[in-house]
Amino acid sequence: MFGKKLDVLMKLLNVSNVELAKAVYIDPSYISKFRKGERKLPRNSEFLFDICDYLVSVAIEKNRLNLVKDLLACKEEKNLEEISMNMYEWLILKNSVAEIINKLIGDISEENFNTYKREEQKILDKSIEKVETKYYYGSQGNKNCIEDVIKAVLSSKTKNNVYWNLAQSDSSNFEIENYYFKYSELTRELVKNGRDVKLIFSDKDYHIQLIILLYNMLTLFMTRRITPYLCKNKKINTVNTMVVVDGEMTALEFSNYDDLDNRVSILTNEKGIIEYNKGLLDNYIRDSVLLINVVNYEDSENYQNIYSSIYGNEGRYFLIEGYFSFYTLPEETALKIDRENPNLNFWKTYVKARKGFISMLESNGGIEIFQIQNVQKYNILFSGRVIEYTKEDFKKHILEIIRLLKKYDNYELYGSENLRENVSITINENCGLIIESYNSSNKLIQITDHNLNKQFVKYTFNKIKNAKIKGKIEVINYLESLIK
Incomplete structure (x- = not known):
């Protein structure tokens, strides 16, 4: 291809x-x-x-x-x-990043991320011989090296962290079954046996690698068993791939770019090499930023602050949501919902979000994509929950959205037929994005990395391109038809 x-x-x-x-x-x-x-x-x-x-x-x-x-x-x-x-x-890539994100959003909407489901072990079927230093050659040798180091880790009685540095690993490799094997099945084995994995990215295309891995190992990220970091230290690229287990084992991979199919990998448990490489990776993490933050909803103040980071900063915002957004409600309806749901802290969050929303409409503007639907239930999404309101409240909500569309030139709405109703994506083009999953686990994904952010903005424009309802007049006509 x-x-x-x-x-x-x-x-x-x-x-x-x-x-x-x-x-x-x-x-x-x-x-x-x-x-x-x-x-x-x-x-x-x-x-x-x-x-x-x-x-x-x-x-x-x-x-x-x-x-x-x-x-x-x-x-x-x-x-x-x-x-x-x-x-x-x-x-x-076999599939575009937008297509991969679309599949990822579908999985987020359908999965319950309370725990990681244990499966039958596939890799650890025998113990590995004690290794001092061993060399492996070629692509198959590299795979054997990674398998051996994982077996050695799983044979250990300790439960130390595993540090996995990914440098100069071309993203297409993550879609090649034999190559991807070591990053997928072996990582699952580590997690199932009680190890947590710290992934350290440094390559130029890290955001593509991470989106593919996030799609393929979503539950592990959502349950914080895998934590991804981006290292700003350019010296990390001295080796292609490095795996270090605290105090036990290290595997290094070196590529020969004069012969792109040739490589040598080293597996060793020599204490000096392990301590040196562990020190390197500790330094890399200190120079790194967390790429994905997974947040629960117990802390309502934290939830408000995360939303303020989107609506309280400069830059155009984007929202992809199956229902109409809660901050477009008229104040009287928001107060009524707050009274009916006293445990949600709805009003305080609404006021903050509404203020930021209006501020953005008055400056750079915003784009929202909603699900075209035959209205039978009247719902809004808020803080990991689907809140029902009355038909009369829905009518007031629609009238308020129409008023805002007419007042603000920078406010755009698009209607789509293929959105996930229980997932919401909120993006500020300059400072990050939030993905909310409205299922029983109530998880919120926060991403502040600029390059990851841009991929989701591209995904949004792909949705806009394929929208069924476009243009203010067409959107307003559709909204008016909902309340006749």
């Missing part, structure tokens, strides 16, 4: 193998073999980014940038770095 896509781009831009090879400092025969499907996708993501940056520059030079943007489905994008990133995603 990679080779065919690269071939399409090069033909579109009339770029030869020699020209591309010269630009990224490799032999032209590599490019030829990629295009013919005779060579696997390279594992060095920096190499791929260089290809994308060069092809974008050629598209500008030959006045074909709009053709490239059409091919990549990023027609509205103007930032050249973003176009290059879109090209990178298009080249390496």
Whole structure:
């Protein structure tokens, strides 16, 4: 798939193998073999980014940038770095990031994340021989190395944390079954046996890696058995992959980019090497930021503060929600709901959210996507709960939304037919996003990372593109039809 896509781009831009090879400092025969499907996708993501940056520059030079943007489905994008990133995603992924996020949102809406379900062990079927230092070669050797270190961990009587550094691991590898195996099944084995895993990302495409892993191991993230960090320390890339278990075992992987299919991996329990690598990873975590925060709803003040971080900052906001948002209620209806639900602290949260919402409409504006539905029940979503209100309250709510649409030019609504009713996504394009799951576990996912944020903004625009109801007049007509 990679080779065919690269071939399409090069033909579109009339770029030869020699020209591309010269630009990224490799032999032209590599490019030829990629295009013919005779060579696997390279594992060095920096190499791929260089290809994308060069092809974008050629598209500008030959006045074909709009053709490239059409091919990549990023027609509205103007930032050249973003176009290059879109090209990178298009080249390496079987499914677009928007499609992966769409599946992820579906899983969040359907899962109950109270506990991680125990399964029958698949990997630990025998104990491993005591290892001092052992070397492994090639892709299969790398997989064997990772399996052996996990077996050694599971054979241990201690329950120490596992540190897993992911550096220069091309995102497409997470969609290749044999390669992905070590990040998925083996991580599940660690968690099932009482170990918590700290994932440390540092590569340029970490946000794509994390979204794919989040989709494939959602419950482990939601129950905080896996904690993802982003390290700002560029020196982390001295090795490709590093696994360290407190005081017990370390595995290192080195790639040879002169021969992209060749690699050497080392497994050792030598105390000096373990302590050195553990020290490195401790330093990396100190230089890292937490990428995903999972919050429960017991602390209502914390819930308000998280929402204030979205609506209390500059930048346009986006909301994808099956029902109409609670902060668009008229005040009298919000007060009534507060009286009827005294334990929810509804009014205080409403006032904060409403103030931030109006402030954003008066500045950068906001976009909301709602579910087109035949109204039989009248509900709003709030703090992990679905709250029912009366038909008369619903009518007042719709009239207030129509008033706001007419008053604020920056307020846009779109109607979609395929939203998840019990999931809400709130995004500030500058400072983060919140995903709420309205099921029995009442979990809220908070993400403040800018690159992850941008992927969800792209997902939102994909939803807007496919919306059934667009434009203020059409939306207002639809809303009026709901209350006739």
